[in-house]
Amino acid sequence: MSDAQTVHDAFQDPVLRYWHARSMESLDEARAWVETTREGWRTEAAAQWFVTRAADGAPLGRMALRDMDLLEGFAEIGYWVLPAARGQGAAPRALATLTEWALDAGFHRLEVRHSTRNEASCRVALKAGYPLEGTRRSSALHTDGWHDMHVHVRIQNA
Template sequence: MTPIQERSLTSPVSELSGHGLRLLPWDADAPADVEAWLRGLTDPEFRRWNTPLRPVEDLADARDSLRSKAERSADGTDVTFKVVDAASGTTLGQIGVNLIDHVMRSARVGYWVLPEARGHGVAARALRLAAHWALTDLGLHRLELGHATGHDVSCRIAERCGFPYEGTLRGAMWKDDGRNSFRDVHLHARLATDPETTP
């Protein structure tokens, strides 16, 4: 086991704070967390651009999905945060550092924001906070961000947060909330050696 693995497994992250946000672990036993997770993954705008790897259609699915996320967090392969307003404690969305490769020191980042929280820079602020943690405390070198081509909002967020566009991955994600057709993905990435961006 590498030093990075030891740090990530024996020192689980309980909270990150900054930019008016708190990033906290989700709780599969908390009804409010399960309901927010379900709303996020069944939101029509989310489904327009994303197809969850595991179908999430009801509260039972949402609870199972959160438990699965907790298991992957425990084994050091994913870390999924609930994005919360620092002042009110209101849940705003989620951000995850996923597919963590401790050998290559790389990972993928993904996020969504609940409908009522959109338009307030939540995704960009959460991305800056999670990326800083992943590229410093977690010791990663490269953090990738992929989004469906045509999702201009995600493209702008990535660029503003220091994730330049690197290319197009052909047929790299499911299309139209299904598993029978595919669409292209814009790949953005940030390195630990890249300069920090300002909000």
Template structure:
């Protein structure tokens, strides 16, 4: 499918970019090398080339109907503030999993909770999703707050490679 831009109120959602007009790679690198982010995000990006590969990966995932991923951007400047996405898309079953991260200097401003809420409205309306799961590790309080703000409810706890992972679920119907 083709990437879609979404007006999310204070922010707008757009495709991640690395071109002559908008270059998200420095912000991606900053976020993925931040010690707090590294604790919770398993994907490693250590240089601008890897950040460019990440942007290209997200574009391929859109094209292959695997994942819808958006840069949560400032309405005025287009600056990347974070990323939200619907991954593990199963359009037949109507399910997906939520994913998100916030750039370090934009935390605690509602960036991903507002962006994720808009992404889930798109998932329900345009993709026909009926359920979205949100998984996060034990101790990741910012992710728990996002889950609560976005209407997810606790479902269960699983063990993933020795780490306790909480699974929260939200019905979209």
């Protein structure tokens, strides 16, 4: 299956769609998104990976470093998990692995932001060692309106 098909299929899940402002209505839109992620790699502004099952390489979800600032050593982390992989610990394990790599690579501050209503994402951040730093009030527009966002942070050597 192509990366674009995997992304398109993932965004057909109503739970994933609810928590993300982005939609993915067509395969062409997914292809454009995949190309945008490649551009993020080329410009060192973002990096994304599929999380896969070790046994067969089947996709389980996605991890991303977004809004990267290499000079300041900052990135926001984004993630999602496919329905079949939820509740199996894939997201916290992948987040912990990405965090270890990013901090070893020289990032200083990594942030996870999620809606205060998204309890599952909060559990992922906490399990991966991201303490809650605070709440950004009315800072993300979702399909049902503005959401307050939790901010979880890991800091190098902290």
